[in-house]
Amino acid sequence: MSIPLKHFKKGTPKPKLPEDGVLRLYLMRFCPYSERAALVLAAKQIPHHKIYIDLSEKPEWYTDYSPLGKVPAIQLTAVDGQPALVESLVIAEYLDEQYPGRSLFPADPLQKAQDKILIERLAPAVSAVYPVLFTKNPPADALPNFEQALDVFEQELTKRGTPYFGGQQIGMVDYMIWPWFERFPALKFVHADKYELDKTRYAKLLRWVELVAQDEAIKQTALDSQVHAKFMATRQAGEPNYDVAFEAV
Ligand SMILES: N[C@@H](CCC(=O)N[C@@H](CS)C(=O)NCC(=O)O)C(=O)O
Helix, strand or coil, X not given: CCCCXXXXXXXXXXXXXXXXXXXXXXXXXXXXXXXXXXXXXXXXXXXXXXEEXXXXXXXXXXXXXXXXXXXXXXXXXXXXXXXXXXXXXXXXXXXXHHXXXXXXXXXXXXXXXXXXXXXXXXXXXXXXXXXXXXXXXXXXXXXXXXXXHHHHHHHHHHHHCCCXXXXXXXXXXXXXXXXXHHHHHHXXXXXXXCCCCCCCCCHHHHHHHHHHCCCHHHHHHCCCHHHHHHHHHHHHCCCCCHHHHHCCC
């Protein structure tokens, strides 16, 4: 089955159910939550089709799969009306447990719980930096708040003493937080002062970024920071264009 590489919009007919029974991922190419699901699918080499959704003009049928109209969603079976799964962390954990291959979360329940807490701790950094990335007039304290929230991750790498948050190998924490670290370097293009993270304050974290960027699953899903910046400019202008993901920079 071939699904066109562009975002489905209002008026785009509902794609036929997959006759091959292959799992479907509904996503938006710039959505970091969608990327989480795409990363686990890629890391575990789970066959799937991707259907891109235009979030500013969602297809009428999209709420059949995602009741709140959010991406990501995964459709598991070829039967229409079967519930799809939503919420990136729920999807990631389900895929990790359901499919064979190396488990991305630690087996120990306590470690797993601590890893899930760590994933949640990225939220303050994300809410602080988003106005800088996506709006024209971010608050003055946005970047200091962002930096402070990121200190947690630098300290955690020091505490764990491993190259990845997952240990000696890339794991679920790495995949779940990566999509934002892929977007932060776009600050260099969208911030007037060409902002970059301090190389001393975030020495371990920046090494981690370089290391994780080499991972095969990440290479398959990641977009260049200039492409992110191009999309951010369309958002800042109030006219998000998701299809710039498929254009050359
Ligand atoms: N908690 C959700 C958040 C998903 C989310 O907010 N996705 C955004 C795009 S990045 C979305 O679908 N926005 C469209 C809307 O809210 O209408 C998850 O982890 O999957």
